[in-house]
Amino acid sequence: MNKPRFTPLQIAMHIYAWSVIIILLFKFFTNGFSANPIQDLERATGRHAITMLVLSLACTPLNTVFKWSEPLKRRRALGLYALFYATIHFIIYLDLDYGLAWNLIIPEVLQKPRLIVGFLALLLMIPLGITSFDIWKQRLGKNWKQLHKIIYWIAPLAVLHYVWSKKGNLLSLQGEVLKPALYGLAVIIFLILRLPAIRKAFASFSLRRRLPSEKQ
Secondary structure (H helix, E strand, C coil), X not given: CXXXXXXXXXXXXXXXXXXXXXXXXXXXXXXXXXXXXXXXXXXXXXXXXXXXXXXXXXXXXXXXXXXXXXXXXXXXXXHHHHHHHHHHHHHHHHHHHCCCCHHHHHHHHHHCHHHHHHHHHHHHHHHHHHCCCHHHHHHHCHHHHHHHCCHHHHHHHHHHHHHHCCXXXXXXXXXXXXXXXXXXXXXXXHHHCCCHHHHHHHHHHHHHHHHHHHHC
């Protein structure tokens, strides 16, 4: 009996990944945007880019804590979706928002730290997207893993960009910073769970639980 081509997790991942495009198209044809549609597009694509990035970062901890291996197979697709939406987010800012007027864009970026860190996060994502395929794993060898550890810098930069894009006080959680703060907390937890000592502790705990059942 042939195995199904797509797993339920895989189907759910792709549906969720494309959901924002579907929602935005629906809003476009039903006049569902606010008085500032460009801002709506920027926020939706930017937020979804960070969501996909955080989900890709969650794959290894899910395997570490729950011994669930399938998320590891979906990590690459989630990362590519994150790059896809981050690129769209950037193009909307450059073209729709500023009309590719570089004399306005460059001073704006240099004056606002949130734009600098956002642009830096996107730049760092590009080599990861290009080298995410198996052929690059073979070509780069051990360097492939070292290169993809850049994700540990990209995720905090993306969250910082998100936090600075919102109005409010992060320390008092006033204004629009609660959601970015939750993203930041998720990133911190996922990065901690990637630490070798933490992963070793979970592996040891899993082994201790398995040994008594095997003796029975």
